[in-house]
Amino acid sequence: MTLKFFNTLDRKLEEFKPLHNNEVRMYTCGPTVYNFAHIGNFRAYMFEDLLRRTFKYFGYKVTQVMNLTDVDDKTIRDSQAAGMSLENFTGQYKQAFFEDLETLNIDPAEFYPAATDHIAEMIELIQVLVDKGYGYQAEDGSVYYRISKFPEYGKLAKIDMENQRAGVRVKTDEYAKDSVADFALWKAWDQNDGDVCWESPWGKGRPGWHIECSAMAMKYLGKTFDMHTGGIDNMFPHHEDEIAQSEAANGCRYVNYWLHCAHLIVNGDKMSKSAGNFYTLRDCEKKGYSGQALRWVLLGAHYRKKLNFTFEACDQAEAALKKFSDLFVRLKSVSIEGNGAEAETIVQAARSSFKAALGDDLNISEALAAVYGLQHEVNKLMDAGKLSSKGAQAVLEQFRDFDRVFALFNVDEAVKEDIPDAILEMARKRFDARKNKDFATADAMRDQLKEAGWTVEDAADGFRVKPL
Ligand code: AMP
Ligand code: ZN
Numbered sequence: 001m002t003l004k005f006f007n008t009l010d011r012k013l014e015e016f017k018p019l020h021n022n023e024v025r026m027y028t029c030g031p032t033v034y035n036f037a038h039i040g041n042f043r044a045y046m047f048e049d050l051l052r053r054t055f056k057y058f059g060y061k062v063t064q065v066m067n068l069t070d071v072d073d074k075t076i077r078d079s080q081a082a083g084m085s086l087e088n089f090t091g092q093y094k095q096a097f098f099e100d101l102e103t104l105n106i107d108p109a110e111f112y113p114a115a116t117d118h119i120a121e122m123i124e125l126i127q128v129l130v131d132k133g134y135g136y137q138a139e140d141g142s143v144y145y146r147i148s149k150f151p152e153y154g155k156l157a158k159i160d161m162e163n164q165r166a167g168v169r170v171k172t173d174e175y176a177k178d179s180v181a182d183f184a185l186w187k188a189w190d191q192n193d194g195d196v197c198w199e200s201p202w203g204k205g206r207p208g209w210h211i212e213c214s215a216m217a218m219k220y221l222g223k224t225f226d227m228h229t230g231g232i233d234n235m236f237p238h239h240e241d242e243i244a245q246s247e248a249a250n251g252c253r254y255v256n257y258w259l260h261c262a263h264l265i266v267n268g269d270k271m272s273k274s275a276g277n278f279y280t281l282r283d284c285e286k287k288g289y290s291g292q293a294l295r296w297v298l299l300g301a302h303y304r305k306k307l308n309f310t311f312e313a314c315d316q317a318e319a320a321l322k323k324f325s326d327l328f329v330r331l332k333s334v335s336i337e338g339n340g341a342e343a344e345t346i347v348q349a350a351r352s353s354f355k356a357a358l359g360d361d362l363n364i365s366e367a368l369a370a371v372y373g374l375q376h377e378v379n380k381l382m383d384a385g386k387l388s389s390k391g392a393q394a395v396l397e398q399f400r401d402f403d404r405v406f407a408l409f410n411v412d413e414a415v416k417e418d419i420p421d422a423i424l425e426m427a428r429k430r431f432d433a434r435k436n437k438d439f440a441t442a443d444a445m446r447d448q449l450k451e452a453g454w455t456v457e458d459a460a461d462g463f464r465v466k467p468l
Contacts, residue, residue, distance in 0.1 A: 003058055003359045006304060008235065008258040009156055013361060016257065018226050023061045026052075026227035027217040027255075029234050030066040030112065033093035034075045036280040037100055039298070040271055043264035043307050044231040046298040047362075049106045051229065051259065053405045054358045056107075064109040065220045068094055070116050072209045073173050076196050086196050087116075100281045103291035104298070105407045113216045115207070119198045121215040122207040125249055126185045126200075134248040141188030143202050144169050147180070150244045154180070156258060157236035173209035177236050184208040185245070210241035214254075218246065228255040235260055261303040267310055284314065293317035296408055302364050325414035327375060328399065330382065330463060331392040332415040333424040338388025342381060347398045350374035354402060371402055385432075419465050423449065427456050427465045434458070 003016040018024055028048045031037050037045075048066075055062050069075070070090040079089035094114070101108065115122075126143055129135035134150065137143050147153045147164075154161045159180060170181040188205045189197040197204040207215075217225065223246070230239065239258065246254040263270075266277040284294055289311075296317035301307040350370045357366030378395050381387040387395075396411055403409045430445035449456055455468050 001058070001355055001359050003054070004361055005257055005259055006361050007256075008260050009255075011158075014257070016226075018060065019224065019256070022059065023063060024055045024227060025063045025221040025225040026065070026229065027213070027221055027225065028064060028066045028109070028228075029213060029230035029238065030068050031093075031097050032069040032072055032074055033090040033097060034078045035093060036096050036282055038271065038278060038280050039266075039284065039294075039309055040231075040264040042100070042104060042281055042294075043298055043309075044229075044261050045101070045106060046104065046295065047261040047303040048229055049104075049407075050299060050303070050362055050364070050405065051227075052107055052109075053407065054362060057355070057358065057405050062110070063221065065111045065113065065217065066109040067213055067216050068097075068112055068114045069209065069212060070094070070114045071196065071206055072115075072212075076193055076206075080192075080194055096282075103281060103285065104295050105291060107407070111220050113220065115212040115216070118212070118216050118219065119207065121219055122211050123186075123198075123200050125211060125215045125218070125245070126202075126207075128249045129185065129245065132248065134245075135185050137202050138169060140171070141203055142171060142184050142205065143186035144182040145185055145241070145244060147182055147244065150248050152247070153244050154240065156240045156243055159236075159240075175237055180237075183210060183237060183241055185211050210238055211245060213238070214242045214245040214249075217242070217254075218250070223250040224253050225255060227257045227259065229259045229261075232260045232262055259303075262306045264298075264307045264309050266308075268308060271309075279309075287311070287314075289314045290318065290321075292321055292408055292410070296321065299364060299406070299408075300368075303362055321408070324375070324399075324409055326463075327378070328396060328409070328411050328414040329465070331378070331387075331396050333419075333428050333463075333465070334382065334387055334389045334392035335421070335425055335428060336385065336388045338390055340388055340390030340394050342386055342388065343378070343391030343394045346374060346377040346381075347394050350377075351398060351401060354405075358405060367405075371399075371406075374398060383435075419454070423452060423454050423465060426452075427454070427463060430456060431458075431463045 004013050005016055007014045031041060052062050052064055075086060075090055079086045082089055126135055134146055135143050136146055157177060159177060164180050168181040170179060171184045171187060185208050186200060186202050186205050187208060188203060197206055243254050265271060269275060269277060271278050293314050297309060297313045350373055354367050354370040357363040357370060399409050399411050426445055426449055430442050434442040446456060453468050454465055456463055456465050
């Protein structure tokens with residue numbers, strides 16, 4: 001089965017072909033560690049987690065690099081406002097970031113290089129650019145990239161370079177498309193930088209944001225690698241500048257596939273502090289939502305579509321998860337003999353449409369439809385008393401398989417309570433009696449269960465047995 005992705009560079013769907021046999025090398029722009037990451041950031045990291053897990057599901061070995069931007073305009077500004085050293089200031093947010101990744105069950109990348117640990121590599125790369133005439137030191141002491149020397153500049157963001165003004169410079173890390181300019185590779189120290197600076201052939205200063213990613217990507221993944229991702233806001237200038245730096249220095253293509261996710265919005269609006277709709281992951285946890293439910297919501301929309309985050313969606317996710325875990329408990333309690341043939345076709349159909357959906361540019365709604373379809377079919381079989389325990393095992397196994405990518409259902413957690421078979425059998429008989437409106441038998445069995453130290457809870461599509 002093939003994997004297809006929408007490559008931003010060509011603006012079309014393309015079949016994925018790795019450079020090295022069965023291995024995918026990918027670079028994902030990581031957090032700027034000047035605050036707790038917000039749910040918009042996690043939309044991007046969740047899309048990358050889905051991508052990474054999909055590659056693994058398709059049998060690839062993944063080498064993923066996610067950088068930590070621990071020196072840039074924002075980290076310096078805010079560490080000074082907090083009266084802390086840059087290292088201590090960013091250190092607390094690095095730690096928080098890794099905790100948040102765990103909350104969301106994000107599969108860790110192979111490398112999380114921090115910018116401040118790679119200043120030497122950045123200086124080396126800037127030197128190559130200067131030697132080749134792409135970098136020049138300006139009167140302000142900073143080193144800039146000469147975009148007029150790189151005719152392909154603008155190929156990712158599709159900028160028409162004909163009418164751009166040559167020689168205009170921009171020192172800040174972020175700027176808009178309509179202010180295309182020579183950007184900073186090395187920023188000469190000024191007093192706003194305080195004690196944050198490194199020695200370089202161009203005097204003391206610090207790297208620009210874009211060179212950080214070029215240098216670290218090259219170090220861990222090579223001069224040309226398979227895939228580079230980020231949120232859509234990263235496409236310009238950040239990724240455009242990365243291409244310009246890396247391709248000029250190395251004389252070869254930088255990245256084969258560029259993937260960008262659309263933004264997360266909240267209740268239909270742009271998330272912003274001033275609008276009062278700005279949430280970190282921790283804010284959502286404080287409201288009582290589980291990492292699993294937040295993961296579900298963040299995965300819920302196709303990565304190239306805007307994701308509208310609402311707390312109603314989080315409530316719905318919690319309810320859906322509860323339904324699934326009830327289903328797993330019900331499946332575990334099935335005790336009908338049989339060879340499992342009744343489940344084979346539906347399990348296989350679900351598995352292949354799930355995989356086909358993921359391979360089709362991570363079509364999440366189709367993948368979810370396969371999961372819901374299986375849930376529906378299985379409930380029908382159980383209601384008709386036609387699912388054998390062997391069939392139920394195969395269904396549970398399929399949910400474990402879905403979870404290699406979704407990491408949502410936690411089948412083993414849901415069915416881990418060690419319920420004796422006799423108790424499960426009694427609970428199942430009670431459930432059947434109740435379904436057949438034989439309430440006297442159902443009540444008697446509930447009492448028996450109670451005497452044995454168990455309680456049984458009814459749900460729309462099953463039951464759950466718990467110790468008293
Ligand atoms: P930053 O820490 O600002 O460099 O952002 C880290 C990642 O989060 C980048 O890939 C951004 O493109 C992404 N990002 C930032 N805001 C949003 C948002 N509202 N929705 C989706 N992704 C975002
Ligand atoms: Zn980056």
